[in-house]
Amino acid sequence: MVTVFQIFFVLLFIMLIILFVFKPRRTEIIAWPENYQDLLQDYVGFYSNLDIEGRKRFDEMFQKFLLAVKITGANAEVEDLDRVLIGAAAVIPVYFIPDWEYVNLKEVLLYPGNFNTEFEQQGDDRLVSGMVGTGALQNVMILSKWELRQGFINSKSNRNTALHEFVHLIDKMDGTLDGIPELLLERKYVAQWQELVNATMEEIRLGASDIDAYAATSPVECFAVLAEYFFEQPALFRSSHPDLHAILQRIFVRK
Numbered sequence: 526m527v528t529v530f531q532i533f534f535v536l537l538f539i540m541l542i543i544l545f546v547f548k549p550r551r552t553e554i555i556a557w558p559e560n561y562q563d564l565l566q567d568y569v570g571f572y573s574n575l576d577i578e579g580r581k582r583f584d585e586m587f588q589k590f591l592l593a594v595k596i597t598g599a600n601a602e603v604e605d606l607d608r609v610l611i612g613a614a615a616v617i618p619v620y621f622i623p624d625w626e627y628v629n630l631k632e633v634l635l636y637p638g639n640f641n642t643e644f645e646q647q648g649d650d651r652l653v654s655g656m657v658g659t660g661a662l663q664n665v666m667i668l669s670k671w672e673l674r675q676g677f678i679n680s681k682s683n684r685n686t687a688l689h690e691f692v693h694l695i696d697k698m699d700g701t702l703d704g705i706p707e708l709l710l711e712r713k714y715v716a717q718w719q720e721l722v723n724a725t726m727e728e729i730r731l732g733a734s735d736i737d738a739y740a741a742t743s744p745v746e747c748f749a750v751l752a753e754y755f756f757e758q759p760a761l762f763r764s765s766h767p768d769l770h771a772i773l774q775r776i777f778v779r780k
């Protein structure tokens with residue numbers, strides 16, 4: 526006699542086989558390209574200079590960033606390299622800060638080239654290559670794809686647009702975009718930092734500095750431009766500007 530239990534177990538067995546054979550394939554949403562470590566190694570000096578442990582830490586921060594922030598092309602195709610370079614520019618300035626999160630960023634918009642202050646991609650007055658959004662564009666960063674790549678391709682340069690914009694975000698996260706990164710710099714060093722920034726801007730205006738003239742625009746731009754130089758050409762920055770190097774070390778490296 527076939528009992529109800531036997532029928533039940535046979536049916537259960539058949540169901541398990543069906544589930545096993547027709548197991549739905551998991552479609553994982555991965556925000557970073559498969560070969561991202563190779564691209565980081567090839568294009569990002571900061572990454573290639575890290576040891577194995579250091580890269581592991583970088584990889585974790587990089588993945589966390591790309592899972593949290595959407596990257597959208599606006600008339601530009603977002604290629605693997607763009608994702609990698611944006612992730613790298615986000616991680617580098619906060620690499621030494623434990624548990625950092627860009628809570629003020631949800632999306633990066635990638636434009637093909639420069640744009641103007643009205644975010645127009647056409648016309649003659651397109652001088653902007655990167656911007657941290659305000660108002661309706663709060664929590665959005667806009668980057669020029671062309672400048673994003675230039676910042677990493679040209680290894681002799683001390684400029685990097687994407688990194689510059691992430692430094693503005695760090696500056697802004699304490700509530701004011703004022704060139705003083707209060708979250709990272711201990712209060713007792715703030716006056717010294719302001720003096721150094723003012724002196725640097727003055728030297729640039731007098732034409733007596735190798736720091737990009739854009740830094741003389743305001744303390745906000747000065748901080749971002751100095752940070753670019755600090756991360757892009759660390760050895761040269763250290764020998765040419767020891768005092769600035771020491772205080773940027775306090776801000777970004779904290780040891």
Ligand SMILES: [Zn+2]
Nearest residue numbers: 689693746749
């Ligand atoms: Zn700026």
